[in-house]
Amino acid sequence: MNRRIRADEVRVIRGEDSSDSTVMHIRDALEMAEDEGLDLVEVGPNQSPPVCRLLDYGRFKFIQSKKQREARMVSRSASKQKDVRLSPVMSDNDVETKINMTKKLLAEGAKVRVFVRFRGRQRAHPEIAMKVLRKVAEGVATVAKLEKPPGMEGRVLSILLAPSPQQKERDRQVKSTPVATTSGAPANGDAVKE
Numbered sequence: 671m672n673r674r675i676r677a678d679e680v681r682v683i684r685g686e687d688s689s690d691s692t693v694m695h696i697r698d699a700l701e702m703a704e705d706e707g708l709d710l711v712e713v714g715p716n717q718s719p720p721v722c723r724l725l726d727y728g729r730f731k732f733i734q735s736k737k738q739r740e741a742r743m744v745s746r747s748a749s750k751q752k753d754v755r756l757s758p759v760m761s762d763n764d765v766e767t768k769i770n771m772t773k774k775l776l777a778e779g780a781k782v783r784v785f786v787r788f789r790g791r792q793r794a795h796p797e798i799a800m801k802v803l804r805k806v807a808e809g810v811a812t813v814a815k816l817e818k819p820p821g822m823e824g825r826v827l828s829i830l831l832a833p834s835p836q837q838k839e840r841d842r843q844v845k846s847t848p849v850a851t852t853s854g855a856p857a858n859g860d861a862v863k864e
Contacts, residue, residue, distance in 0.1 A: 671711050671727060672700065679719045682710070693719055751830075756786045756806065758799040765802060769809035776814050776833045785828035799827045807831070 675696060682699050684690045694702075703710040703724055711730075714721030752775045754768055768784075775782045784806050786799040803820055810831060818830035 672703070672709055675710065675712050675720065675722065677720045680710075680712075680722045681714075681717070681719050683713075683721060683723045691721075750780050752780045752782050754782055754784045754806075756784065756799075756802050758786055758788065758792050758795070758802060760802060765805050766809070769806055772806060772810050772831065773813055776810065776831065779833055781817065781833075782814070782831045783828055784831060785826050788825045788827070793825065796822070796827060803827065803829055 678696060679693055680696055680699050681691055681693050682702070684692075699710055699722060706724060707726075708724045709727040710722050711725055711727055712720055713723050754772050754775070756765070756768060760768075772782050772784060784803060786802060788796075788799065792798075800820060807814075807816060807829060813834060814831040815834045816829060817832040818828075820827055820829050
């Protein structure tokens, strides 16, 4: 960067679209960068002559770190696994509430572990818990795929659900379709003056 570049001649790229490039002496390139208030950054050191770009290096580093932070946030939220706890003895409307909660979590892109925790003598009748898990799995079948079948882990019977690829595609299509306005009516709601 700037005075640390050791080559005698460099190819200087200017502009956002990288269409303007010129081979010049390093002194002239540094003067040009200082005149424009930018930095001369070496982007292709293995080329002959080395390729340099005129840009605001501080702003460039800020934008790069912001993109990396956003990418980490997205990957962190997408890779999280959410839990929904059920009971072997639940009423139907409680199960419906848990189904809606599970659908909402799946729509956010998270994997959902639905589990039933047994207490005391409930462990003697796992078929009751299987019935509750089956109800939930059937309730979210349109938006989820079963990633891990029912399995016992200690006192817990659980399944793992992941968002289905078809649902992701539908969400992508809904986001990409433009909002249509009614024909003849102004888009901003103002009355048309004649």
